[in-house]
Amino acid sequence: MNKLGLADMLGHLGSVLASLMFVWAIIQQYFPNNVRNFIDKYSQRFLTLFYPYIQITFNEFTGERFKRSEAYSAIETYLGKTTSMQAKRLKADVIKNNTQPLSLSMDDHEEVADDYNGVKVYWASGKNILKTQTFSFYPSTDEKRYYKLTFHKRHRELILRDYLNHVLKEGKEIKVKNRLRKLYTNNGAQWSHVMFEHPASFETLAMDPVKKQEIIDDLTTFSNGEEFYNRIGRAWKRGYLLYGPPGTGKSTMIAAMANFLGYDIYDLELTAVKDNTELRRLLIETTSKSIIVIEDIDCSMDLTGQRKKESKEEEEESDPAKKPMRPLENDSKTSKVTLSGLLNFVDGLWSACGGDRLIVFTTNHVEKLDPALIRRGRMDKHIELSYCGFEAFRVLAKNYLYLETHELFEKIRVLLGEAEMTPADVAENLMPKTSPVDQEGCLRSLIGALEQAKEEAARKKVEEEEARMKLESPAVKTEEVNVVNSVENGSNESV
Ligand SMILES: Nc1ncnc2c1ncn2[C@@H]1O[C@H](COP(=O)(O)OP(=O)(O)OP(=O)(O)O)[C@@H](O)[C@H]1O
Numbered sequence: 001m002n003k004l005g006l007a008d009m010l011g012h013l014g015s016v017l018a019s020l021m022f023v024w025a026i027i028q029q030y031f032p033n034n035v036r037n038f039i040d041k042y043s044q045r046f047l048t049l050f051y052p053y054i055q056i057t058f059n060e061f062t063g064e065r066f067k068r069s070e071a072y073s074a075i076e077t078y079l080g081k082t083t084s085m086q087a088k089r090l091k092a093d094v095i096k097n098n099t100q101p102l103s104l105s106m107d108d109h110e111e112v113a114d115d116y117n118g119v120k121v122y123w124a125s126g127k128n129i130l131k132t133q134t135f136s137f138y139p140s141t142d143e144k145r146y147y148k149l150t151f152h153k154r155h156r157e158l159i160l161r162d163y164l165n166h167v168l169k170e171g172k173e174i175k176v177k178n179r180l181r182k183l184y185t186n187n188g189a190q191w192s193h194v195m196f197e198h199p200a201s202f203e204t205l206a207m208d209p210v211k212k213q214e215i216i217d218d219l220t221t222f223s224n225g226e227e228f229y230n231r232i233g234r235a236w237k238r239g240y241l242l243y244g245p246p247g248t249g250k251s252t253m254i255a256a257m258a259n260f261l262g263y264d265i266y267d268l269e270l271t272a273v274k275d276n277t278e279l280r281r282l283l284i285e286t287t288s289k290s291i292i293v294i295e296d297i298d299c300s301m302d303l304t305g306q307r308k309k310e311s312k313e314e315e316e317e318s319d320p321a322k323k324p325m326r327p328l329e330n331d332s333k334t335s336k337v338t339l340s341g342l343l344n345f346v347d348g349l350w351s352a353c354g355g356d357r358l359i360v361f362t363t364n365h366v367e368k369l370d371p372a373l374i375r376r377g378r379m380d381k382h383i384e385l386s387y388c389g390f391e392a393f394r395v396l397a398k399n400y401l402y403l404e405t406h407e408l409f410e411k412i413r414v415l416l417g418e419a420e421m422t423p424a425d426v427a428e429n430l431m432p433k434t435s436p437v438d439q440e441g442c443l444r445s446l447i448g449a450l451e452q453a454k455e456e457a458a459r460k461k462v463e464e465e466e467a468r469m470k471l472e473s474p475a476v477k478t479e480e481v482n483v484v485n486s487v488e489n490g491s492n493e494s495v
């Protein structure tokens with residue numbers, strides 16, 4: 001009896017559904033389009049009278065068919081972090097980045113909430129499937145994805161004016177940070193590149209923390225300074241001169257800068273550039289958000305005082321800025337890049353071809369460089385990287401040995417003040433040589449090396465002093481003889 005009742009009920013339900021579908025099919029078929037649109041429009045208006053929320057849709061493709069909307073991809077990136085914490089169904093993609101191996105986004109028909117200055121907004125992902133009859137080579141474009149933002153209408157102004165700007169800006173910034181970066185090198189007038197995957201960062205860079213923070217602040221101000229540079233009418237570029245003895249971290253700092261800003265690196269080999277025209281072409285080909293590096297600038301070109309006593313035809317060149325570069329001794333090709341060519345390269349004229357660029361020179365001999373090349377405005381910031389101080393040592397000890405403090409630190413602090421050792425040499429002594437790591441053994445090895453460096457420095461000083469005395473002694477003797485002679489002659493004059 002019961003069973004029969006249930007079967008009856010299901011039978012009735014089935015016939016009701018069938019009738020409804022029949023009515024819907026008749027409406028679809030016989031009601032003209034404009035009547036249906038009319039019903040749709042007014043039912044929507046009626047609903048919005050009681051619905052206090054505003055919705056904005058951001059489509060993946062707008063206008064140009066195959067060009068992904070910038071706003072959509074910025075939103076996708078912006079929502080990555082929130083998505084990974086809130087959504088239950090996620091999509092993952094490999095981005096092969098140092099800091100983050102996967103990019104996560106919401107799967108279709110997911111929803112997450114975001115908070116902006118205490119205001120709650122909701123983001124939902126969705127897709128429309130277009131029923132196209134035409135044959136397509138790009139079937140994916142038939143699925144139109146979108147993000148829908150929903151918020152209460154009383155926050156309309158805040159969301160439209162501030163929040164959306166914030167989302168787009170932040171999304172773009174995260175994108176720049178996450179993108180794969182490139183290291184370009186030039187072979188003559190051609191750039192070729194490999195992926196840039198240097199792990200250096202400002203945290204691992206050993207140097208005085210105050211100086212380090214100053215550089216980080218300078219870089220941050222520069223990278224956010226588009227509006228400022230536009231307002232004061234200057235090309236958006238900044239020059240850094242890094243100088244100091246070998247092994248003090250100049251190249252490491254360039255890698256840390258690139259990682260910090262998320263910029264590409266153009267490592268320019270000047271001796272391989274034929275002439276100023278080639279140099280200009282190379283510069284024009286660089287993209288924005290990049291660091292153009294010329295390492296060991298004093299070795300790549302003759303910018304020293306020696307230029308005045310060079311060969312005859314070079315002497316004839318009255319303007320020193322026009323003097324050709326001296327190629328490296330083993331370089332068979334002659335580079336005709338002149339100092340003025342390089343100055344043009346650095347100056348606004350050529351670097352004004354859009355976007356932000358840092359230009360970095362490194363040298364071991366800052367005193368040899370032509371003042372014109374490194375004056376402020378060209379090389380805006382001069383940074384000296386020097387021998388390892390105690391603060392720099394602490395960074396290395398933390399990185400290499402996981403040591404924040406140790407009883408031997410005090411001894412090392414005193415020795416670092418007395419002996420000159422580069423961070424590269426300190427790092428080599430701290431490099432673990434056994435497993436498990438013998439922290440104290442590494443510190444003692446460093447102490448040994450520092451004491452040796454101190455002794456060597458003292459011995460060198462004595463030798464230099466002796467050599468100086470030897471050089472001076474004949475003159476002293478002559479002077480003594482002259483004085484004796486003049487006394488013997490009864491004269492008061494000394495020569
Ligand atoms: N300040 C530093 N912080 C951390 N590591 C450093 C530092 N200086 C040097 N090192 C270590 O020493 C090695 C050599 O450093 P780097 O190549 O940066 O020196 P450099 O100043 O560019 O030398 P050069 O003048 O010979 O080009 C690096 O691999 C790095 O590991």
Ligand SMILES: [Mg+2]
Binds near residue numbers: 250251252295362
């Ligand atoms: Mg270097």
